[in-house]
Amino acid sequence: MLLFCEVSSPLRVWEESWETLSEDILRTKRKLFRYPLLELDDDQKRTYCLLEIQELLRRNGKSLADFEDLPRPDVRLLETLDNRLIREEMAHNLLPDTIIHHQLSGDLNSEQRIIYDRVIESVYKQEGGFFFVYGPGGTGKTFLYRAILGRLRSEKMIALAVASS
Incomplete structure (x- = not known):
């Protein structure tokens, strides 16, 4: 939609659809990290989703920055997910x-x-x-x-x- 349609309120579309857009992210990240107990909070899911959108836009010569009201991914929320020991400690019972x-x-x-x-x-x-x-x-x-x-x-x-x- 962002690439081929003129969306009057990209932020509204984002707010109403981010959960649907991010449904597959948890399963994908569990497989990628080879960590089936991985849990992501909503902020992390939103960030991963925004990163995916950013990558799709980049491949087509666009960026999230082209849409002023859209949020930007906060990659600081994802830093600890790259460390297996930290992921395991965070999932601790x-x-x-x-x-x-x-x-x-x-x-x-x-x-x-x-x-x-x-x-x-x-x-x-x-x-x-x-x-x-x-x-x-x-x-x-x-x-x-x-x-x-x-x-x-x-x-x-x-x-x-x-x-x-």
């Missing part, structure tokens, strides 16, 4: 982590609680940081890690544990 967090966080000893609180505070304040927890076997390092990871993952945050050797 929250219930087990919520249960683990509630079970473990109440049983932290005073030293573990200090570390736990400091790590969580750093995350919420977006300070970042490098935390090195050490101690002999049986001192509760894994217990602490599981409590921290359970908390963050239960809140839909991406948390990966790494260990030095």
